[in-house]
Amino acid sequence: MKNEVVIYLAHYDHLGTDGLGGVFNGADDNASGTVALLEIAEAFMMEKKNPGRSIGILWVSAEEIGLYGSQYFADHPLVARENIAAAINLDMVGRTKTKEDEASTRSGLTIQGGDSVKVIGGLQSKVLMEINESTLAESGLVGNYKYNNLTDPNRYFFRSDHISFARKDIPVLFYSTGTHRDYHMVGDVEESLDYEKFLKMTRFCYKVGLNVAQYSGSIKVDNPMSKW
Template identity: 35%
Template structure:
């Protein structure tokens, strides 16, 4: 029976709808109050992410999953400047097994913060109401944890190394990713690609998954198109159009990037971005897609190299 169980290809580390949902439900809970940088809620989320990384056996840099930094929060025009708050990126990695390629890193990232009780960047006037950020970006954070779990279960297959980063303070101006590239935990020259997941929870009926930056590495556009189609997705792939999320910080350092999302919606940056609107089967499909792409990059000698886009 045991042999049959494993030979079926099923693994307890498979990406599942239930686990994606569990992560998003926690991240969007009332007690986390919209995941604003700094404070008790921020610490609670960082602890949750650290615990998950440790559970999956991810390695830490300098014996610490936290990369601490200070973030100055955005304020409305004319308002008194807010003080700096303490927050963190949460970083773990899995080392590759190839003697040479293990010194090349692929980064998979997603920001875990949101708008808290609203704020100057919100499109809603309900500034004392929790902005749950289920799609933006609890969905990407959940995918990060699920992909890390599955890759950890298959780490013997890796040639290149993978760094997983849950970024803090993205909504405050990409502060977590900017801090990382200015204070990298590995030489920037060794980072060959950064894949960023920001809003994966609203796959539409046409199965559109959008991405920018696919032309910043060799054959990225046809590879992502063909892989998506083979999984029943309809990829909308741009060679450039790098976009406005955390991968921009890496592109500014001449690092190849891929920013992936499932599209905008009326609930973006409002209190109505809630867990009940997440398309969980769709998110699983997109998460599997990203996992498969990542495994191609890290288990083969796929040619990497930065290509600047206009």
């Protein structure tokens, strides 16, 4: 078990500038996931007890132009692929649904209100899905699985870095508070983050990885994506 690694990942690239002087700050997409990983790393460093499996923290680039960073890592992993017990992706974990989101005319927005979390993944491994569900319950969060399928027209299952790992039959979980009215616009700024939700999300993601790392059985892949 100690040879196995639970990998957390988040992309740290965004969209640059709009050519008119506007900066795409990407506070939610994905500075939120990027700094959540720093906090999670620090929390693991402070754990007195060895969790069993190792923890890997991976920041990837070139997500926005085609998931290239995660694809490169999945093609050239630093640890043997069979030793990657699970990959947990954080992409946009810092906002909550507001009245402005409700009034927005943009289509396909998935921003979650209250204690709801958009969950994608868990389909490859019953054990991983169970750990996800029990950790949501212990964290006071509610999973929204509406987008967790291959046929959803928004194709969120394919649109972030976890998919690079899933394609290698590594079981994945992807957490997000969802796409909002400022998604991929210059309005994705720090002032629009909901720090209470952001903290709750970060703590929850930490606990999921801890529970996976501590799980005494194997994180069995009973439904590999290569067979879908």
